[in-house]
Amino acid sequence: MPIPLSESCEYKIAKKLEHAVNNYSFNPDRFAEAIPYMHRTLQQSIFRLIKSCICYMAKVDSGRIDDRNRASYEMCKVLIDTVNKYSLPHI
Numbered sequence: 627m628p629i630p631l632s633e634s635c636e637y638k639i640a641k642k643l644e645h646a647v648n649n650y651s652f653n654p655d656r657f658a659e660a661i662p663y664m665h666r667t668l669q670q671s672i673f674r675l676i677k678s679c680i681c682y683m684a685k686v687d688s689g690r691i692d693d694r695n696r697a698s699y700e701m702c703k704v705l706i707d708t709v710n711k712y713s714l715p716h717i
Contacts, residue, residue, distance in 0.1 A: 667717070674714045680705050 631637050646652055661669055683702040691699045 670714055670717070677709055677714060680709050 647654075661672055664672065680702045683699055684706040686699065688699070
């Protein structure tokens with residue numbers, strides 16, 4: 627039986643990311659600028675994570691969407707077909 631989501635390493639990392647982006651000094655463009663300095667395999671892993679976020683957000687129950695995240699939801703709905711055309715292999 628899998629461990630509960632709230633006890634998983636993925637949940638704990640998501641909460642750390644939540645805390646980081648909740649800071650007004652966090653700059654998403656600077657975060658993106660740092661990605662090319664990561665190990666190349668890990669760059670691919672970051673994009674796998676981003677792809678998973680887009681795919682999940684595109685299928686989220688619209689009852690969980692409100693005006694604060696509606697633009698993200700709508701963008702993901704538009705991106706999903708393009709994102710799903712590409713695989714991100716482990717090399």
